[in-house]
Amino acid sequence: MATIIDGKAVSASVKERVAQETAALKEQKGITPGLAVVIVGDDPASRVYVNNKKKACAAVGFYSEEHALPADTTLEHLLGLIDGLNKREDIHGILVQLPLPKHLDEQAVIHAISPLKDVDAFLPENVGRIMIGDFHFLPCTPAGVMELLDAAHVDIDGKRAVVIGRSNIVGKPQAMLLMHKNATVTICHSHTKDLPAVCREADILVAAIGKAKFVTADFVKPGAAVIDVGMNRDENGKLCGDVDFASVEPVAGCITPVPGGVGPMTIAMLMKNTLMAAKLQNGLC
Numbered sequence: 001m002a003t004i005i006d007g008k009a010v011s012a013s014v015k016e017r018v019a020q021e022t023a024a025l026k027e028q029k030g031i032t033p034g035l036a037v038v039i040v041g042d043d044p045a046s047r048v049y050v051n052n053k054k055k056a057c058a059a060v061g062f063y064s065e066e067h068a069l070p071a072d073t074t075l076e077h078l079l080g081l082i083d084g085l086n087k088r089e090d091i092h093g094i095l096v097q098l099p100l101p102k103h104l105d106e107q108a109v110i111h112a113i114s115p116l117k118d119v120d121a122f123l124p125e126n127v128g129r130i131m132i133g134d135f136h137f138l139p140c141t142p143a144g145v146m147e148l149l150d151a152a153h154v155d156i157d158g159k160r161a162v163v164i165g166r167s168n169i170v171g172k173p174q175a176m177l178l179m180h181k182n183a184t185v186t187i188c189h190s191h192t193k194d195l196p197a198v199c200r201e202a203d204i205l206v207a208a209i210g211k212a213k214f215v216t217a218d219f220v221k222p223g224a225a226v227i228d229v230g231m232n233r234d235e236n237g238k239l240c241g242d243v244d245f246a247s248v249e250p251v252a253g254c255i256t257p258v259p260g261g262v263g264p265m266t267i268a269m270l271m272k273n274t275l276m277a278a279k280l281q282n283g284l285c
C-alpha cells in the first residue's frame with residue numbers, strides 16, 4: 001500500500017506562502033503582482049487550466065487578465081499583443097498557453113516574451129540559467145514535482161531516478177532538477193530499449209509521456225516513489241495520468257494521483273514565479 005501524495009494540500013500550502021508574501025509586498029511597496037494569460041483557440045483542456053490559473057491568481061491576491069484569441073489569430077497580432085504586455089508595468093508574468101494552433105510558430109511566440117516575464121521558464125536564457133544553477137524561475141511542472149517529493153520526505157541524494165519523457169517543458173528540466181539534488185538520473189524516451197527494465201531500477205520514477213495508464217506494475221521497483229505528470233483522457237473520457245494507478249499503487253512506496261497530484265502544483269509554482277517576477281522587475285531581488 002503506497003502513501004498517496006496529496007498535491008492539493010501541498011499546493012495549498014505553497015499558495016498560502018505566496019499569498020502572505022503578496023500581502024506584504026502590497027502593503028510595504030504598493031506592488032500587486034500581475035499575470036497575463038494568453039490562450040489562442042478553444043481547446044477545452046486548455047480552458048480548464050486557464051480557469052484554474054485565474055482562480056489561483058485571485059486566491060493569492062494577484063491581478064490577472066486573460067487574452068482569449070480566436071484560432072485564426074495571426075502571428076503578427078500575437079507578437080503585437082506580447083510586445084504590449086512586455087511594456088506594461090502592471091504585468092509581471094506572461095504565459096502563452098501551449099500548444100498553439102499549427103499555423104503559429106511556437107518558438108517565435110515564446111521568444112517574443114521578455115525573459116524577466118517568462119514565468120514558465122521556457123526561454124533559452126532561463127533554460128540555460130537552470131542548467132547552470134543560477135536561476136530566477138524554475139519551470140513550473142518539474143519544480144512542482146520537486147516540492148511533492150520534498151513534502152513526501154522522499155530521499156533523493158544518491159538515489160536512482162528515471163524520467164520517462166524528454167520534452168523541453170517537462171522531461172528535460174525534470175532530469176536536471178533531480179540531478180541538482182544529487183540523484184543519478186536516466187532519461188527515457190520512445191527509442192529506449194526495454195523501458196520496463198530501466199524503470200525498475202528507479203527509486204524515483206517520473207512519468208511524463210502523454211499516454212494514458214502506460215506505466216504498469218512491472219515498471220516499478222517495490223517501494224519506489226512514482227510521480228505521474230500525465231494529463232490524459234481514458235476510454236470513458238475521464239481524466240487520468242500516464243500511470244496505471246490501480247496496478248502500481250500496491251507496489252509503490254508513494255504515488256501521486258491524477259487529478260490532485262502534479263497538476264495543482266504546476267499552478268502553485270506559477271504563482272510563486274509570478275511573485276518572483278514582480279520582485280525582480282521592481283529591483284527587490
Ligand SMILES: NC(=O)C1=CN([C@@H]2O[C@H](COP(=O)(O)OP(=O)(O)OC[C@H]3O[C@@H](n4cnc5c(N)ncnc54)[C@H](OP(=O)(O)O)[C@@H]3O)[C@@H](O)[C@H]2O)C=CC1
Pocket residue numbers: 141164165166167168169170171188189190191192195208209210211229230231232262263266
Ligand atoms: N500536470 C501538469 O501540470 C502537466 C502535464 N502535462 C502532461 O504530461 C504529459 C507529457 O507532456 P509533454 O512532456 O508536453 O509531452 P510530449 O508529447 O512533448 O513528450 C512526450 C515524451 O514521451 C516520450 N514517449 C512517448 N511515447 C513513449 C513510449 N512509448 N515510450 C517511451 N517514451 C515515450 C516521447 O519520446 P520522444 O521524444 O522519443 O518522442 C517524449 O519525449 C502529457 O500527458 C501532458 O498533458 C504536461 C505539462 C504540464
Ligand SMILES: Nc1nc(=O)c2c([nH]1)NC[C@@H]1CN(c3ccc(C(=O)N[C@@H](CCC(=O)O)C(=O)O)cc3)C=[N+]21
Pocket residue numbers: 048049052095096097098099120140231239258259260261262263264266267
Ligand atoms: N505555457 C504553458 N504553461 C503550462 O504550464 C502549460 C501549458 N502551457 N499547456 C498545458 C500544460 C498542462 N498544464 C496543466 C496545468 C494545471 C493542471 C491542473 O490544474 N490539473 C488539475 C485538474 C485538471 C482538470 O480537472 O482537468 C489536477 O490534475 O488535479 C493540469 C495541467 C499546464 N500546462
Ligand SMILES: [Mg+2]
Pocket residue numbers: 167
Ligand atoms: Mg509537448
